């Protein structure tokens with residue numbers, strides 16, 4: 001047999017040494033390596049055959065799992081992590097080992113986490129959780145056929161966005177809507193429709209970057225429109241816009257300062273002024289509102305975040321905004337505004353590439369229906385924003401009491417904290433909330449890391465050497481899981 005001769009073993013040891021996993025002088029335990037079975041043989045072991053039958057996987061997949069399992073043992077032997085006895089124990093349990101590897105190979109990456117950061121619209125944690133009614137209807141219907149583009153009355157072609165359009169008409173009378181994959185797509189589509197090979201006039205104070213990958217100048221380049229920046233970083237006046245307008249102008253653009261504030265000696269042209277200019281010179285005016293609120297945040301004490309309706313009332317031609325930020329629905333981008341411009345947007349061939357799929361359309365129908373009927377607590381994002389401080393305090397107390405009973409050996413306190421709206425809504429504005437402050441026996445960094453790898457993982461923050469869990473963003477049915485995960489992370 002040549003397959004596993006001495007030379008191969010020596011070669012391996014050199015390779016591993018270069019990888020830095022083993023010391024130069026260590027020889028691989030050749031005899032043990034020779035005892036490892038070949039993949040083909042492993043696939044014939046009765047327990048493995050039974051496992052393959054049980055899960056119904058292909059032989060090819062089983063071979064990959066077995067190969068990976070053997071490779072892991074081989075590497076551990078070479079590095080010295082595994083001795084002969086442990087190796088034998090692993091091989092005695094071969095089917096279980098192969099099954100475990102197979103599980104890892106097909107493990108989904110995305111899983112449930114508990115958001116204890118207090119940031120309501122947390123982009124890294126999926127922004128808005130979907131309303132339960134919308135999620136359930138979506139899950140039911142995507143498993144079946146549905147009348148996505150079929151008219152049940154006349155048997156002809158139907159419109160997928162029909163209900164979405166009718167719901168938006170009820171919420172924002174007199175406007176039409178086009179919905180695409182996200183707000184970045186909405187901005188791209190609008191600019192390309194109105195200003196391909198033409199200039200778009202924007203204030204230098206609004207050439208923003210949102211979340212790392214959305215940068216107004218770059219989106220503009222990709223839309224084939226030409227950026228015409230006016231004014232200065234801190235001050236731009238309506239006159240600056242007026243001086244830039246000419247036959248080459250495709251649109252005037254206003255961008256909502258979603259994640260920053262310019263403070264001090266500042267000035268921006270008001271949207272009303274841009275609308276007046278657009279009217280005088282016959283140029284469309286567009287606003288990228290970012291986190292579009294249909295709900296008036298003044299109800300929760302945030303005063304400078306305009307609603308979509310308020311912006312449309314200025315007479316602006318088109319407004320774009322996200323569906324999964326303050327609106328609290330699935331990831332979509334809305335384009336709303338005057339019917340003549342919307343018709344223009346809808347006939348752009350790019351729209352076909354950016355439109356919604358059936359699952360998102362269903363979830364959006366369900367979310368907008370809640371806005372129309374007014375039962376806003378059905379939208380988790382809105383419910384969290386409106387949660388009374390007294391309720392937050394009593395939840396924090398209940399959690400603390402349960403943890404104290406479990407004698408976790410950490411210092412626990414109920415603290416007043418500030419939640420954030422997040423998602424580019426109301427930067428710098430905080431919502432008073434309650435949380436748990438935990439001082440662990442070791443370090444706050446170590447506890448935060450343990451919470452992150454708990455089941456389910458809890459995402460928390462550190463302040464002043466303590467771990468802070470803000471209860472506002474912990475969903476009501478997650479209190480038990482949170483207490484369990486925290487207790488385990490403290491006792492470990």
Ligand SMILES: *Cc1c(COP(=O)(O)O)cnc(C)c1O
Nearest residue numbers: 182183184210258290291322424
């Ligand atoms: C969030 C945001 C975007 C990007 O929206 P997505 O829905 O994430 O594509 C664009 N512009 C502004 C002003 C935003 O706040």
